[in-house]
Amino acid sequence: MRLVLFDIDGTLVNSMGAGKAALEYAMVSVYGETGPIASFDFHGRTDPAIVRGLLRAVEWPDDEIEAGFESTWEAYLAALDRELVERGGQVRPISGVNELLGVLEGDERFAPGLVTGNMEGGARRKLGAAGLAGRFGYGAYGSDSERRGDLPPIARERAQRRYDRSFDMGMAVVVGDTPEDIRCARANGARALAVSTGRHSVEELREHGPDAVFEDLSDTFRVVRMLADE
Ligand SMILES: [Mg+2]
Numbered sequence: 001m002r003l004v005l006f007d008i009d010g011t012l013v014n015s016m017g018a019g020k021a022a023l024e025y026a027m028v029s030v031y032g033e034t035g036p037i038a039s040f041d042f043h044g045r046t047d048p049a050i051v052r053g054l055l056r057a058v059e060w061p062d063d064e065i066e067a068g069f070e071s072t073w074e075a076y077l078a079a080l081d082r083e084l085v086e087r088g089g090q091v092r093p094i095s096g097v098n099e100l101l102g103v104l105e106g107d108e109r110f111a112p113g114l115v116t117g118n119m120e121g122g123a124r125r126k127l128g129a130a131g132l133a134g135r136f137g138y139g140a141y142g143s144d145s146e147r148r149g150d151l152p153p154i155a156r157e158r159a160q161r162r163y164d165r166s167f168d169m170g171m172a173v174v175v176g177d178t179p180e181d182i183r184c185a186r187a188n189g190a191r192a193l194a195v196s197t198g199r200h201s202v203e204e205l206r207e208h209g210p211d212a213v214f215e216d217l218s219d220t221f222r223v224v225r226m227l228a229d230e
Pocket of ligand 1: 007008009010011043044176177178198
């Protein structure tokens with residue numbers, strides 16, 4: 001059985017800017033400013049790393065940044081609820097995701113889970129808004145570590161508890177839309193499946209040496225063969 005570790009934003013779900021709008025609201029209410037939020041590259045970073053990066057860019061010291069984390073997440077999750085409701089039915093799974101998950105769930109070779117930079121509560125809200133609540137039995141989140149590369153072992157630990165068996169990271173696959181996801185896979189000895197459904201093109205992703213790149217996850221047969229390493 002293999003761990004299949006899915007990123008959320010740009011891979012499973014497009015939240016139509018809800019996360020960014022909610023974070024902007026939360027940072028203004030807690031820190032009084034957002035740093036260079038319009039130009040900052042959010043993609044592939046964990047939520048705490050995003051807040052730290054934005055505030056460091058405007059000379060905030062780390063201790064003051066960290067002192068605001070807890071209130072920021074509280075304000076962020078409340079704002080995210082509102083932002084997702086406002087976007088109603090626009091927040092949907094990305095092409096092919098529902099079908100792929102349906103196949104993985106019925107195939108005992110795979111244990112589908114999450115490795116995402118979202119806070120756990122944010123992940124739950126975004127997946128819920130897209131109709132994907134309850135589709136993943138375990139995961140690791142931005143609320144577990146600020147560094148994405150730390151997350152796969154945490155996800156594995158949780159999968160081992162849930163399935164009551166051990167998993168080999170060398171057979172795991174990280175599925176994501178950014179070079180960060182590919183690096184995260186490499187740093188953990190896992191395979192990397194990149195998808196160009198986020199901001200990066202197939203060509204850009206290929207430069208980072210993933211095991212496979214697809215335009216999206218809609219060719220279920222090919223994706224499953226790649227995940228199974230066939
Ligand atoms: Mg992503």
